[in-house]
Amino acid sequence: MVANGNKKRKITHTSSDDESQAPITSKRAQKDFFKHASNWNLEQDYESRPRKGKKNEKENTKLPIKSQDGRLELLKGLDPDDDAASIESDTEWLEGRDGVVESEGEEAVGEKKAAEVPEAQRILEAQEELAKAAMALNENPEENNANLKTLAKISQSKIPTIRMLALMTQMTVYKDIIPGYRIRPQSEDTPKEKLSKEVRNTRQFEQSLIAGYQAYIKELAHCARSETTPVRGGQSLSNVAVTCACTLITSVPHFNFRSDILRILVGKLSRRKIDKDAAKIIQALETLFRDDEEGRPSLEAVSLITKMMKAKEFAVHESVLNLFLSLRLLSEFSGKASQDTVEQQRAPKTKKKREFRTKRERKTMKEQKLLEKDMSLADALVSHEERERMQSETLKLVFATYFRILKQRSPHLMGAVLEGLAKYSHLINQDFFGDLLEALKDLIRHSDEDAEQGPAGEEAAEKEEDEDSVRNLTREALLCTVTAYALLAGQDAHNSRNDLHLDLSFFTTHLFRSLLSLSVQPDLENTRLSASSAISKINVQTTTVLLLRSLTGILLPNYNIRQVPPLRLAAFTKQLMTTALQLPEKSSQAILALLNDVAHTHGKKINSLWNTEERKGNGQYNALSDSVEGSNPFATTVWEGELLRNHFSPKVREGVKMLEKGMSG
Numbered sequence: 001m002v003a004n005g006n007k008k009r010k011i012t013h014t015s016s017d018d019e020s021q022a023p024i025t026s027k028r029a030q031k032d033f034f035k036h037a038s039n040w041n042l043e044q045d046y047e048s049r050p051r052k053g054k055k056n057e058k059e060n061t062k063l064p065i066k067s068q069d070g071r072l073e074l075l076k077g078l079d080p081d082d083d084a085a086s087i088e089s090d091t092e093w094l095e096g097r098d099g100v101v102e103s104e105g106e107e108a109v110g111e112k113k114a115a116e117v118p119e120a121q122r123i124l125e126a127q128e129e130l131a132k133a134a135m136a137l138n139e140n141p142e143e144n145n146a147n148l149k150t151l152a153k154i155s156q157s158k159i160p161t162i163r164m165l166a167l168m169t170q171m172t173v174y175k176d177i178i179p180g181y182r183i184r185p186q187s188e189d190t191p192k193e194k195l196s197k198e199v200r201n202t203r204q205f206e207q208s209l210i211a212g213y214q215a216y217i218k219e220l221a222h223c224a225r226s227e228t229t230p231v232r233g234g235q236s237l238s239n240v241a242v243t244c245a246c247t248l249i250t251s252v253p254h255f256n257f258r259s260d261i262l263r264i265l266v267g268k269l270s271r272r273k274i275d276k277d278a279a280k281i282i283q284a285l286e287t288l289f290r291d292d293e294e295g296r297p298s299l300e301a302v303s304l305i306t307k308m309m310k311a312k313e314f315a316v317h318e319s320v321l322n323l324f325l326s327l328r329l330l331s332e333f334s335g336k337a338s339q340d341t342v343e344q345q346r347a348p349k350t351k352k353k354r355e356f357r358t359k360r361e362r363k364t365m366k367e368q369k370l371l372e373k374d375m376s377l378a379d380a381l382v383s384h385e386e387r388e389r390m391q392s393e394t395l396k397l398v399f400a401t402y403f404r405i406l407k408q409r410s411p412h413l414m415g416a417v418l419e420g421l422a423k424y425s426h427l428i429n430q431d432f433f434g435d436l437l438e439a440l441k442d443l444i445r446h447s448d449e450d451a452e453q454g455p456a457g458e459e460a461a462e463k464e465e466d467e468d469s470v471r472n473l474t475r476e477a478l479l480c481t482v483t484a485y486a487l488l489a490g491q492d493a494h495n496s497r498n499d500l501h502l503d504l505s506f507f508t509t510h511l512f513r514s515l516l517s518l519s520v521q522p523d524l525e526n527t528r529l530s531a532s533s534a535i536s537k538i539n540v541q542t543t544t545v546l547l548l549r550s551l552t553g554i555l556l557p558n559y560n561i562r563q564v565p566p567l568r569l570a571a572f573t574k575q576l577m578t579t580a581l582q583l584p585e586k587s588s589q590a591i592l593a594l595l596n597d598v599a600h601t602h603g604k605k606i607n608s609l610w611n612t613e614e615r616k617g618n619g620q621y622n623a624l625s626d627s628v629e630g631s632n633p634f635a636t637t638v639w640e641g642e643l644l645r646n647h648f649s650p651k652v653r654e655g656v657k658m659l660e661k662g663m664s665g
Helices: 002-035 042-060 080-086 090-104 106-116 119-139 147-154 160-177 197-225 237-251 258-268 276-291 296-311 318-326 359-378 384-408 411-423 430-453 455-464 473-489 493-500 505-519 543-555 566-580 585-609 640-644 650-664
Strands: none
Touching: 119 147, 119 160, 147 160, 147 197, 160 197, 160 237, 197 237, 197 258, 237 258, 237 276, 258 276, 258 296, 276 296, 276 318, 296 318, 296 384, 318 384, 318 411, 384 411, 384 430, 411 430, 411 473, 430 473, 430 505, 473 505, 473 543, 505 543, 505 566, 543 566, 543 585, 566 585, 566 640, 585 650, 640 650
């Protein structure tokens, strides 16, 4: 210990002498430099002197050197004896080394500590941070807008649970702090505009809100596309992202980046099967369509849906197509449309008397109109004419999609298309009506051809379709008939029938010929159950309901009951009484109830079927005739009533008695 002490004192004395001589040497060199500056080679002297100085400094320096950019550089391969010359104790050396290592590897240590913390504790800490940031934003969003970046940073965690919590928290915060107007881009403002402090702060908050919201929507799109494994609760990151997007599109549809949210939702619907996410999206879009008073969000959504279906060649689920039945234009739009044109019914404009205005008044009115236009855009309001224009564009897209599917004859979408056309019958243009009826006739013809092909054709069709959407040819034909008569009823045919020159005898004859085969089908009263039955109530009626709807359109039309010929009434009445013998109990009751309505409306035209003395009949009755008139119904009697009097169901027996009572009266 003594020897070490002497050595330390000797080395310290030597180093102090060197330090004392260093300033003298530098002063002499400086004087020589100024004295002999004109004779010296300055460039060579400048190049050589610092090089020697740096070398000496490197050799003599024992501590880390801090560079100009703030980094610490350590020397390697130091002599331990030299270290002892400049450091008085081992404790000082250790303290210096700890500071250097800590500053150099701060991130590595932080990551190591974070890895050592249990995941449950990290989730709890993240929940506390999210709660603090969300509360601050809800209290005063303009002053605490920096917390939006805090929430976004937490959502970048590698733990799925923390990311899910962050996404849900951001969704709730944005839903609460988003204003009731659409924010314009900053570039639209003039640079020379003088703003007050409050307005400037508000605009800065709006721009930060826009930036954070845009980044959040991009994160939702990324998470929705990712296929991650479910965590606790059975929810995955993709499920949470879809839930957040559905909530935003229904709560703040007026705000910016609406199209990006719709792309997220529509992209999830481009599949043949419906999962939980798709069911949420369908409910959200139905809510958007029903609550849309503006018309622009519905137009954007319908445009994206039609483009997606066209790109997928209509290989989508029918519940996606049934979304069109939730549009507000079904009850609000007053024009007539087709797949190409729209005819709107508007009142004639009256000319206003021109008023004299000065140049200043005209300028003031022009500025006022521009100001009102900006205010209407900010308030997300549209005029009545603008809303009608957007609704007409939406209707054209809907009809174009329906007509493409009819031409393509996609079996799994036929029911949804025909139901949709029946709903939109009052909005179809007369020029488009004839082409539509021809498409329906072609569909019935092809269904008959496929039925005649037998099992081979059915197996080929089943290979193309899923188990949930097996083709039902009888159902397609009934839907075509229902749609055709619904379209005619929606055209105000009692006023324009002479102009339309339409012939629906094809549908009437086809239904008459298929009544007997329909009566022996075992699944008449079975509801069409599918994956979409819990989502939508469209196209799930039983075959009996479709049959009754078709017969009501033929025998009891609402446009002009006088135009129903007696031969048609008598032929269908006789055929329906025959089928009532084969139908199940409930279907038989429904048929008898329909015949009671026919007897009440057209009793005089068909009364002779029960009273043979009041008519003249020649020939023979043919129930299998190819035409309604060719069956010769007045050559026979309704003897089926005597058998139905002995039916096992009391309601059927009561229905027959009421029918005969109505005919006798």
